[in-house]
Structure formats: C-alpha cells, structure tokens
Amino acid sequence: ASPCDRPVPATAGLSHDKWEIDPAELMLLEELGSGQFGVVRRGKWRGSIDTAVKMMKEGTMSEDDFIEEAKVMTKLQHQNLVQLYGVCSKHRPIYIVTEYMKHGSLLNYLRRHEATLDGNIGLLLDMCIQVCKGMAYLERQNYIHRDLAARNCLVGSENVVKVADFGLARYVLDDQYTSSGGTKFPIKWAPPEVLNYTRFSSKSDVWAYGVLMWEVFTCGKMPYGRLKNTEVVDRVQRGVILERPKACHKEIYEVMRKCWCHCPEDRPSFRALKEQLSVVSQGLL
C-alpha cells in the first residue's frame, strides 16, 4: 500500500522524549559552584534560555531511577519552584537542566545581604511566604521534598525565591547523606520521626520549613550553632526547640513553633501555614 494510506504509527513524535534535552542545543558557560553531585554551570539553551546545568559526577546518584523520575518532575510547575527543563541522559555525565536563578542560594543571599535584610521583617516574611507557596503546591501534588533548607532554595531577580532540588535526595547514593546516622545527613532540619524511623512526609517538610524560617529571620545563621549532631538529636528528642531570633516578632515565632510539634499530625499543613503567614503579613502593613 502506498505510504499515504498507511495509518501513522501511534509512537510517532513520542521518540523525542520532551524531558530529553539535546546537548547540541546547550552552550555551557561559567561555573556557578559545585555541590554534592559535582559541578554546576550556567548555560544557554536554544541560544536564549538561561539555565543552570548540574553535571552529575559518576557514581553519585542512581541515574536510571532519576531519569525515570525526571518525567514526573518536569510536570511540577509553579512560580515558586525552580523549573526542571529536562535532562541530557544519552551521555555521561548526565546533565540536569533547570531554569537559572541569578542570585544563587537563599542561604548565601541572606548572609551576603544581612546588613540590608536585618530588621526588614516585611521582606524576610515575604521570602518565607514564597517558599511556603512552592511547598503548598508540592504538598497538593503529594510530592515530598526531603531536604528543604535555605541552602536548597534559590533567589532570582526582584527578590523572587524558589524551592529547588525537590525529591532529588532519593537518588543520592552516598549513605553518609541518606542514612540519619551519616555525617552529611541534614540532622538540624529533621523531625523526631525522621531521626528515629526516616519517616518522611509533607509534615516532615513542614518541620524543615520551620527551621528554614529560623534561618531567614537570623539572616543565615547555623541552627543550634556549633552543637554536634548527637547533641541536636538529643535536644530534638527531648522537645527542646530553636530560640526566637531577635529580629522575629512573637506572632511569627508562634508559626515556627507549630512547625516543630513533636507529633507530625499536630503540625500545620503548608496550605494552613500559607493562610497564617499572610494574615501575619497583613497585620504588619
């Protein structure tokens, strides 16, 4: 039969997996830093789109599982989430390509701008509310971050703050990072049920969000100062919580404290937190 009257194969077009990025369309620019996974560089995609490109050092993550998950992650879209554009998975190292955030991590931004930020309650609260909106979207999608902290949020122009690397922790191979006894495990952002049973949930993300609020209102101090991980675990198990930062109004600290309820079900949802924080924010005006 002539080609014109043969039905078009159902897979036509699907061979270009839309989460797969052609490296030929990517121009790598300056290094932005290096993290757990290796080097991160700024890049231009299709000549004009600013991107950040994580070049995944071999052996640092379970790549096939991640590439499978990338299909889901590219569908998570919100103005307070760093957008995953796609992956280059046909070569090694694989590249993870996301939107670019020009001011870098929220933690470094807070520390670099302490002089202008300290005391600007409205701006600090707005940053917390933006993170809360991104997290409320993930909560609605039943998506758990697992490593929410100021270091894993990014700042763009006009003080836009977005949550990055949501869910990526599941693919890290280094058990110093993944096991709660490991030296790289984010103990200071973990609630009791994660310390004891590594039971992650949106309510364990809420605990971490409370610590992130504390980071914001201290302009990037290290939670629990120089206490060793074992001492922090002991305090958290006993219900000792972070003290109120001096720049933090009592009503804002009350919101933080709710995030640190011992029982996950007593903690507010991100949806409820968003409501509470916007009421506080209006009260400030």
Ligand SMILES: CN1CCN(C(=O)c2ccc(Nc3nc(-c4cccc(NC(=O)c5ccc(C(C)(C)C)cc5)c4)cn4ccnc34)cc2)CC1
């Ligand atoms: C004026 N200042 C000059 C200095 N400065 C910068 O150099 C600077 C500017 C922009 C930056 N932007 C980004 N930087 C990064 C970046 C840079 C270095 C390291 C990392 N992060 C990682 O490599 C990393 C993240 C998470 C994880 C876990 C454990 C959660 C799985 C592991 C590894 C990200 C990612 N981005 C995604 C979107 N935008 C960026 C980063 C840095 C900031 C501006």
